[in-house]
Amino acid sequence: MMRLAEMSADELQQMLRHVRAEYDAIRARKLKLNIARGRPGEEQLDLSNELLSLPKPDDWITEAGDDARNYGGDPKGLVELRRIFAPILDVPVEQVVVGGNSSLAIMHDVIVWALLKGVTAIATPWMKQGRIAFLSPVPGYELHHNMCIEYGIDLIPVPVTPKGPDMKVVEHHVRDPRVKGMWCVPTYANPTGEIWSDEVIDRLAAMEAAATDFRLFWDDAYVVHHLADNSKPAKRILPACAAAGNADRPLMFWSTSKITFATAGIGFFAASPANVRWFLDCAKRRGAGQDKLNQLRHARFLKDAGGVTRHMKRHRAILAPKFSAVLQAFERRLAGKGAAVWTRPEGGYFISVDTIAGAAQRAVRLAGDAGISLTAAGSTFPNGHDPKDSNIRIAPSFASLEDVRIAAEAIAISILLAAVEKQLGINDND
Amino acid sequence: MMRLAEMSADELQQMLRHVRAEYDAIRARKLKLNIARGRPGEEQLDLSNELLSLPKPDDWITEAGDDARNYGGDPKGLVELRRIFAPILDVPVEQVVVGGNSSLAIMHDVIVWALLKGVTAIATPWMKQGRIAFLSPVPGYELHHNMCIEYGIDLIPVPVTPKGPDMKVVEHHVRDPRVKGMWCVPTYANPTGEIWSDEVIDRLAAMEAAATDFRLFWDDAYVVHHLADNSKPAKRILPACAAAGNADRPLMFWSTSKITFATAGIGFFAASPANVRWFLDCAKRRGAGQDKLNQLRHARFLKDAGGVTRHMKRHRAILAPKFSAVLQAFERRLAGKGAAVWTRPEGGYFISVDTIAGAAQRAVRLAGDAGISLTAAGSTFPNGHDPKDSNIRIAPSFASLEDVRIAAEAIAISILLAAVEKQLGINDND
Structure with missing residues (x-):
C-alpha cells in the first residue's frame, strides 16, 4: 500500500x-x-427502564428518615446514593455531594461562585483579579471551552500526548498567577480517549502553582465507561493531591448521564473537606435542595458499586x-x-x-x-x-x-x- | 375583654x-x-403518588418526538408541560421556559447572570456598576433576602400594606439608578398573605425606573394555592408591563414544589420574548438541559390547566x-x-x-x-x-x-x- x-x-x-x-x-x-x-x-x-417505576409505592423514606417527596434532608444528598459512588471514585462518602441532573451544571456553578465569591471563604473573587485563564488540553470538550469563553476566562491550549496533557507546558503556565484552573478529563479523555498516566497525575498534584486559588476541574465523566477487559480508570486525584500537600487543588465532577438516563440522571461533586464546606455554603443560596426522589430512584436501581x-x-x-x-x-x-x-x-x-x-x-x-x-x-x-x-x-x-x-x-x-x-x-x- | x-x-x-x-x-x-x-x-x-409510576412503560417520546430519556430537545422544555401552565399564568406558551427542580434556583441563576453578564446582550454587568440594591417588601421571604446578601446586593425594605408594597416608597427608590430589582410575591405574599391590588401592579408596571436594567423578580409561588371560594391571583404582570411600555421589566418564576412534590417538582421561568432569548442564551452554558423525564411525568399527571x-x-x-x-x-x-x-x-x-x-x-x-x-x-x-x-x-x-x-x-x-x-x-x- x-x-x-x-x-x-x-x-x-x-x-x-x-x-x-x-x-x-x-x-x-x-x-x-x-x-x-x-x-x-x-x-x-432501555437498560435503565426499571427506573421508570422506582421508587415503588410507599418507598419514599430515605435511610436518614426523610420523605424524599418533600423539602429537607442532608444538603449533601442521600447517603445511600453517595455510598454507591464513593468507592468507585475512591472518595470518602462524606466528601461526595449529590447535585442536580448534570455535572456540567455543577461545573458552571463552581465557576460562577469562584468568579463572584472566590474559591474559599477568604479568597478574592476571580472577578476582582483582572483577566484570568484556564489551561485546556486540546483537542478537548467544547462545552468546557464555551463556559470559559462565556465568562471572559482566557483559554490556554495544552497539547495532548497518549499519556495525557504535555506536563512541561502545564508546569510552565501554572507559574503564572492568572492561571486559575485546568480542565481535565483523565479517564478516556474527550475526544482523544487516552487515560492519563500516573506520572501525569502525580505531576499535576505536586506542581507548583503560582495562584493559591488554582483548581483542577476534574471531569471524570467516563470513569466507569470501559470498552475492554481489565480496564481501570486514571489514578485517583484526591489522594494524589493530598499526598503532595495540595488537598484543596482538585474539584471532581461526574454523573450518571451515560450510566442511566441523560438529563434525567444525577450529577455529583467531590473534593477535600474544606472544598465541600465551601461548595455547600455557596449551594444553599441556590434553592431548597436537589431532587431527592430521583436520588432514591437511582439508589434503588443501582444498589451498590457492584451494581454499577x-x-x-x-x-x-x-x-x-x-x-x-x-x-x-x-x-x-x-x-x-x-x-x-x-x-x-x-x-x-x-x-x-x-x-x-x-x-x-x-x-x-x-x-x-x-x-x-x-x-x-x-x-x-x-x-x-x-x-x-x-x-x-x-x-x-x-x-x-x-x-x-x-x-x-x-x-x-x-x-x-x-x-x-x-x-x-x-x-x-x- | x-x-x-x-x-x-x-x-x-x-x-x-x-x-x-x-x-x-x-x-x-x-x-x-x-x-x-x-x-x-x-x-x-400522597395526592401526587401517581407520579411515582409515570411515565408508563414505553411512554417516553415527547410530543416533539424526542426521547425524554436522552439528551436533546427544545431548550425551553416540553411544550406539553409549558402548555399546561401558560394559561394559568396568562403567558404565551412560547414565553414559558421549564427549568430544573426549583424556582429559587432559577432566580439565583438569573441574578448570577445579571451580575456577570448584564440583563441583556448589551447591558453592563451589574458587577461593574458599583454597589447595587434590590427593593424588598418586609416582612418578606428570607431566601430572597439571603440571595442578595450572598452577592453583596443591598436590600432596601419597603413596608407592606394590605394591598401590597407601599408604592410611594417604591416609586421614590426606583428613581435611584443603583436600584436594579425588586422582590415580589404578588399572590398570597410570603408571609403576609395579601394579594397585591390591581393599582399596585399597574403602578409597578408604569413607574419610572432610573435604571434601564431594572427588573421585577416576580415570584408567583402561590398563584394556584387558594384556600377560599372565588379566589383569584393578582393581576398578571406581563401584559400590564407590556401595556405600559415596559415589556422587559418583569421576570416571572413559579414551580410545582407545592403542587406535586417539593424538590422533585418542576420550576418555571416566563418573561418577554427578549428576556426569554437572553435567559436561554445564558442557560445553555449550564449544561445539557433539564430533566425531560420529570417534565413528561408532570405533563402526564397534571394533563391540562383544569387538571391543576x-x-x-x-x-x-x-x-x-x-x-x-x-x-x-x-x-x-x-x-x-x-x-x-x-x-x-x-x-x-x-x-x-x-x-x-x-x-x-x-x-x-x-x-x-x-x-x-x-x-x-x-x-x-x-x-x-x-x-x-x-x-x-x-x-x-x-x-x-x-x-x-x-x-x-x-x-x-x-x-x-x-x-x-x-x-x-x-x-x-x-
Whole structure:
C-alpha cells in the first residue's frame, strides 16, 4: 500500500477518480445518519427502564428518615446514593455531594461562585483579579471551552500526548498567577480517549502553582465507561493531591448521564473537606435542595458499586461492537495511506481522527453531503478553531450498529477523498 | 375583654399568673411539633403518588418526538408541560421556559447572570456598576433576602400594606439608578398573605425606573394555592408591563414544589420574548438541559390547566382546616387583648402575626420551650433583624390537623404570655 505523500500526480489522479466513484455511490444512497454527539443509543437507555417505576409505592423514606417527596434532608444528598459512588471514585462518602441532573451544571456553578465569591471563604473573587485563564488540553470538550469563553476566562491550549496533557507546558503556565484552573478529563479523555498516566497525575498534584486559588476541574465523566477487559480508570486525584500537600487543588465532577438516563440522571461533586464546606455554603443560596426522589430512584436501581459495574458491562456489550465497526472500516479504508491517524480508545464515547493538515473541514462537509452528520470540524478546539484543520470527533454510540457500519464506511471514504484532494491541491470548494 | 395596655399593674400580674399556669400545663405535655417551614404535609404529598409510576412503560417520546430519556430537545422544555401552565399564568406558551427542580434556583441563576453578564446582550454587568440594591417588601421571604446578601446586593425594605408594597416608597427608590430589582410575591405574599391590588401592579408596571436594567423578580409561588371560594391571583404582570411600555421589566418564576412534590417538582421561568432569548442564551452554558423525564411525568399527571385546578382543590381540602384551626385558637385566646394582630389569608402557606413591639423573640422562645418549633423571630426581615421585634410567621401545612390545633393553642398562649411580660417590663431572660 502506497502512502498518498509518496504518490505521483498521475497516481493521485487515478486514486481521485476511484475514490470519487465510491463516494458518489454512497451519496446516491441518500443516507441520513447522526454520528455527531456523544448520546447513548436507545438500546442503552432501555437498560435503565426499571427506573421508570422506582421508587415503588410507599418507598419514599430515605435511610436518614426523610420523605424524599418533600423539602429537607442532608444538603449533601442521600447517603445511600453517595455510598454507591464513593468507592468507585475512591472518595470518602462524606466528601461526595449529590447535585442536580448534570455535572456540567455543577461545573458552571463552581465557576460562577469562584468568579463572584472566590474559591474559599477568604479568597478574592476571580472577578476582582483582572483577566484570568484556564489551561485546556486540546483537542478537548467544547462545552468546557464555551463556559470559559462565556465568562471572559482566557483559554490556554495544552497539547495532548497518549499519556495525557504535555506536563512541561502545564508546569510552565501554572507559574503564572492568572492561571486559575485546568480542565481535565483523565479517564478516556474527550475526544482523544487516552487515560492519563500516573506520572501525569502525580505531576499535576505536586506542581507548583503560582495562584493559591488554582483548581483542577476534574471531569471524570467516563470513569466507569470501559470498552475492554481489565480496564481501570486514571489514578485517583484526591489522594494524589493530598499526598503532595495540595488537598484543596482538585474539584471532581461526574454523573450518571451515560450510566442511566441523560438529563434525567444525577450529577455529583467531590473534593477535600474544606472544598465541600465551601461548595455547600455557596449551594444553599441556590434553592431548597436537589431532587431527592430521583436520588432514591437511582439508589434503588443501582444498589451498590457492584451494581454499577454490572450495569456498565451491559453498556459495553452494546457499545464495543459500534466502536469496532468504526475501527474496522478505518483500518480497511485508510490504513497505510497516510491520510489520517485515529485513536483506538478502550473506553469513553469518542474516536478522535487527525486527517492530514487542512482536510478535516472538507471531510466533514463531504460526509455531510453524503447524509452523515458529524461534529463540526474544529469544535474540539477553543472558539471552534483547529489551527491545523485536522481533528474530527466520531461519536458512534447513538446510531444502530448497522447504521454505524454504513456511516463509518462513508466517513472513511470522505476522509480519504478530502486527503487526496488536499494532496492534489484541489480547492475545497470544487 | 380588656386590652393589656389598659390594665393596671395588679390586673396584669393576675393575668400573668393565670397565663403562666396555662403555659406550664402545656409545657408539661412535652410536645414536639414543627410549625416552622412551609412544607406540604404527608396527606398533600400522597395526592401526587401517581407520579411515582409515570411515565408508563414505553411512554417516553415527547410530543416533539424526542426521547425524554436522552439528551436533546427544545431548550425551553416540553411544550406539553409549558402548555399546561401558560394559561394559568396568562403567558404565551412560547414565553414559558421549564427549568430544573426549583424556582429559587432559577432566580439565583438569573441574578448570577445579571451580575456577570448584564440583563441583556448589551447591558453592563451589574458587577461593574458599583454597589447595587434590590427593593424588598418586609416582612418578606428570607431566601430572597439571603440571595442578595450572598452577592453583596443591598436590600432596601419597603413596608407592606394590605394591598401590597407601599408604592410611594417604591416609586421614590426606583428613581435611584443603583436600584436594579425588586422582590415580589404578588399572590398570597410570603408571609403576609395579601394579594397585591390591581393599582399596585399597574403602578409597578408604569413607574419610572432610573435604571434601564431594572427588573421585577416576580415570584408567583402561590398563584394556584387558594384556600377560599372565588379566589383569584393578582393581576398578571406581563401584559400590564407590556401595556405600559415596559415589556422587559418583569421576570416571572413559579414551580410545582407545592403542587406535586417539593424538590422533585418542576420550576418555571416566563418573561418577554427578549428576556426569554437572553435567559436561554445564558442557560445553555449550564449544561445539557433539564430533566425531560420529570417534565413528561408532570405533563402526564397534571394533563391540562383544569387538571391543576382540580388538584389544587384537593390540597385546599387538606390545608384550609389547618389554617382555620390556627385562626380559631388565635381568636379564642388573643382577640380583643391587644397582644397581637394576625392575617387571615385566603391562600398561600403562611399566617403572619405581629405581636406588640418587643415580644416576638420571647414568644418564639416560649413556644420552643413548650416543644413547638417556629420560624426564628425576625427571619422575615433582611439579615434576620426585625426592628420592632414583632413579626412571627406561622406555617400550618406540615403538621397533622390535630397537631396544628395543639400547636396553635400553645403558640397563642406563648404570644399572650410574652405580651403580658413585656407589658409588665419583665426581662426576657427571666
